[in-house]
Amino acid sequence: MKKIALSPGDPAGIGPEICLKSLKEINNPKDFELIGDIDFYRKLSKDLNLNLSFEETLHTKNSILVKNIKLDSEVVSGFPNVANSKYTLDVLLAGSLGAINKEYAALVTGPINKKIINDYGFEFSGHTEFLADISQSKNVVMLLANSKVKVALLTTHIPLNKVSESISTKKIIETIKILNENLKRLWKIKNPKICVLGLNPHAGEGGFMGSEEIEIIEPAINALLSEKICVEGPISADTAFIKEKTSKYDAYLAMFHDQGLPVLKSMGFGDSVNITLGLPFTRISVDHGTAYELAGKNKADPSSFKRSMELALEFSS
Numbered sequence: 001m002k003k004i005a006l007s008p009g010d011p012a013g014i015g016p017e018i019c020l021k022s023l024k025e026i027n028n029p030k031d032f033e034l035i036g037d038i039d040f041y042r043k044l045s046k047d048l049n050l051n052l053s054f055e056e057t058l059h060t061k062n063s064i065l066v067k068n069i070k071l072d073s074e075v076v077s078g079f080p081n082v083a084n085s086k087y088t089l090d091v092l093l094a095g096s097l098g099a100i101n102k103e104y105a106a107l108v109t110g111p112i113n114k115k116i117i118n119d120y121g122f123e124f125s126g127h128t129e130f131l132a133d134i135s136q137s138k139n140v141v142m143l144l145a146n147s148k149v150k151v152a153l154l155t156t157h158i159p160l161n162k163v164s165e166s167i168s169t170k171k172i173i174e175t176i177k178i179l180n181e182n183l184k185r186l187w188k189i190k191n192p193k194i195c196v197l198g199l200n201p202h203a204g205e206g207g208f209m210g211s212e213e214i215e216i217i218e219p220a221i222n223a224l225l226s227e228k229i230c231v232e233g234p235i236s237a238d239t240a241f242i243k244e245k246t247s248k249y250d251a252y253l254a255m256f257h258d259q260g261l262p263v264l265k266s267m268g269f270g271d272s273v274n275i276t277l278g279l280p281f282t283r284i285s286v287d288h289g290t291a292y293e294l295a296g297k298n299k300a301d302p303s304s305f306k307r308s309m310e311l312a313l314e315f316s317s
Helices: 015-025 039-047 082-100 114-120 126-132 160-166 168-187 203-208 212-226 257-268 303-316
Strands: 004-007 034-035 064-068 106-109 141-145 150-153 194-197 233-234 252-253 273-277 282-286
Touching: 004 082, 004 282, 004 303, 015 034, 015 039, 015 160, 015 303, 034 039, 034 082, 039 064, 082 106, 082 114, 082 126, 106 303, 126 273, 126 282, 141 168, 141 257, 150 168, 150 257, 168 212, 168 252, 168 273, 203 212, 203 233, 212 233, 252 257, 273 303, 282 303
Parallel strands: 004 034, 004 106, 034 064, 106 282, 150 252, 194 233, 194 252
Antiparallel strands: 141 150, 141 273, 273 282
16 A cells, blocks of 8 residues: 655644654554655654654664655754745645545645745645645645534634625535535445534525525535435525534534534544545645644643544555
8 A cells, every 4th residue: 555644734733742652552553655754754753752763765664764855944843934834835745746646545745834834925725725736636625524524614714794795506516525425435325414504693594684595505506406315405504513413414514613513522623634625636634733832741631643544544554
């Protein structure tokens, strides 16, 4: 099997720590290739008392293979440095291009600081958008999942006041088709049942609290039903995640980032992963940010990164 690429994210955040901890804990570290500065990883492993061994060309059975990309500046844990923004992007780019060119079976990514990247002068709104651009993928879907619930997003990293103008019947149809296809392909769900959330309180209350449900969401659902895709909605978001409904649906489609993700993360923060659907390769990431306040203290929980690696192996087998 081809190796799975690991892009740990901002070197000053917890990404490298949780990546190395996951490599220490996982049963099959030989199936992964770590991208980044090999000397930085050696020092970090020593500081964390992990006793890991790294090589650019594997000669030792238990060593971790590294695609060596040198840092541009010294790393101080917990203190983001714009001088290392290019390094962070170069690591991500190496993993992305390798996955696009079929050199890697999948890509696992750690958390990146969007502000630091933008301060460097590179327009970056998130991994999802970056990977869509670099792979020339027109329609990608951000999905977060844990053992209790799966939530896909119609819109991702945009201001709340832009959400209404960013949704359309066509976009809902395309997004649910991608979601439906991947629920079948990745999770082996024969006939997925998808719940579509309304945009407005009480799903618009019949037009009293907004017309998007009637004008945009319902026509999309009707079109999908005519194609035999099992979809229900629009359902009011305030009751959509009660226990009786989470057991009923295989996945949810939320209209915007903070409509569905707070619920998902409250159900299983650390157990959740972020999966980009619609790319020509498998990409999985952690469900959290850089957590600078924990960096360098050997206190970061690697659960989400390890789960991302395990899922990448499962999807690639």
